[in-house]
Amino acid sequence: MTSSSKPLAVYGATGHTGAFVVAEARRRRLPVVAVGRDISSVPAGVTARTAAIDDPAALDRAFADCAVVINCAGPFLDTAAPIVEAALRAGCAYLDVTAEQASALSTFEQFDERARAAGVAVIPAAGFYGGLADLLASALIGSRSVDEVTIAVALDHWWPTKGTRNTGERNRAPRVVIKNGNLVPMATPATKTDWTFESPHGVQAMEETPLSEIITISRHLHVCNVSAYLNIASLDELRDDATPVPAAIDIDGRSAQQFVMEVVARDGAHSSRAVARGQDIYAVTAPLVVEAAARILQPSFHRSGALALGEAFDPENFLRSFKPEHMTFGLNII
Template sequence: MSADFYEAEGARPTVAVYGAAGHTGRFVLQELSRRGFPIIAIGRNAVRLTALSLPDGTRRVVATFDDAAAVGRALHGAAALINCAGPFLDSAAPLVSAALRAGIPYLDITAEQASAQAVFERFGLAAEQAGVVIIPAMGFWGGLGDLLATAAMGDWVQADTIRLNIALDSWNPTEGTRITGQRNTARRLIVSDGRLQPLADPAPQHTWSFAAPFGRQEMAEVPLSETILLSRHLQVGEIHNYVNTASLRELADPTTPPPTAADEWGRSAQIFLVDVEVRQGDKVRRKAARGQDIYAITAPLVVEAVQRILTSPDQRNGAFAPGDLFDAPSFLAALAPQLELW
């Protein structure tokens, strides 16, 4: 249905969420509900789905992502599909295929470079032909950095270097993060000389001065899905992504516990800061964002994207990075007060 229908009828389209009972999936359900979207909650575990607190009338469907018939039935009546079930190296392809068969947009929240790249390469043309939108990596990892870098670029048509520096004051990984880390053994990629190339071993390190509360931090290069997104639509000679080593040590420690709720929304107390620097010759532009809980902030990011796709009267179709499809400054501004920009 068109955006005009929703506006005229005062209706909200139904959004399906795969991986609904997972840690990030629950934040996405909460954000969809807050915005008034009817929901189809899909997952692999019936017990966990039943335990979810959801608005009356919400459909709960048990389906494994590799069961095409079950997923197809689950998507009946859905206007869009959000995939929150990692590892996305396993779940993305079958769920993109299901969305294409249903003729609806697909978005996921992967940090996995190989998954994002495969979605672009395998499904971009099919999405354009089917008249739907596909966006991989529309979360904290991937989408946020892509939007910040696009906003920092502004009217520049090319840049010499983009550096994304990400600081977390703690990193209590979810079970899904740990499983994905074990599954994702693909060689990490950077952009150098204007093309994707393997990251050097050992990974380069540097220091970066952040705003409060972080200050000066030791950083290690950890290319994630931001690199894939940015390389799709910006003309840049070098793209590098760094994460502070203090948080990486916590991630690597098998005894680090999962996140625990610290407020009424279920967010952890974790603080993040993403600082993006774009260089063109001797000119420098920067854009930064600070917020709470990398898993929780993914929800307004991906739901804002879905809302814009479903309500845009002149929506383009195909596979996109968020900064290529949306106006980056207005998109970021719409995330206030969850995201503080400067």
């Protein structure tokens, strides 16, 4: 069982997302240990420990007195397994923020039984991609069975981090979707469609882009078909090598990027919709994953095994924990 007196370890703490996660943990006055290969830029007052991904002994020392490990270092195809292994050796719960389908699926398949035996939770894809859509879909569907879920995301800009670009170069695994209740390869070329969002995004040309939410939803929700789309304008920026990295515009270090995520569940003639809006997909990952870690630290949390975010926690209650400056959401359940 975890204890609230033990710290969170953030691996990749000096990366773009990792820095947001450390700051959010500090804002919530949770004890935090920053871990990584290079800890020279860790903020003053934060405990820092050096550990390379290929050094199991150093990872063991870094996580030895911790309760939860949050992995923010991609590509997760390379980092997830060694960090989960080290977390299990230390008796820690594990969270990561991967958008990579292959990494999330591998974590579920490889570590569920061992996490149950160790009595700890292992939760991959607990960030903007993967976790947020899973929470919204879980709040809509609950234990019902539905015919179809469609996820649509629009970003007014996508200024990718170096880590995002590195992950894109590393991750060449074929994308999968859910059809007839099974994970199957996405049809190529990718389906394109239009989607009408509320202002300021409006009508957007979209391209099918399934990410780790397909894997998380497949683990615990009863949905026959699931597809996911991103607006083409943001994908064009992501694919352009000249697109700059995110630039901070406020005291929290967030970029000006505005996002909207819609999840629509259809069952026969009935449909339900959930919508989340906010600023900066990298920054909003921090309250998502830190909220999960904080809940794991509560004495009342007793879940174990490899779990999706919406499976591990009450999804609507989890979503309602967010402050408006982080994210707003709405549900229209029919």
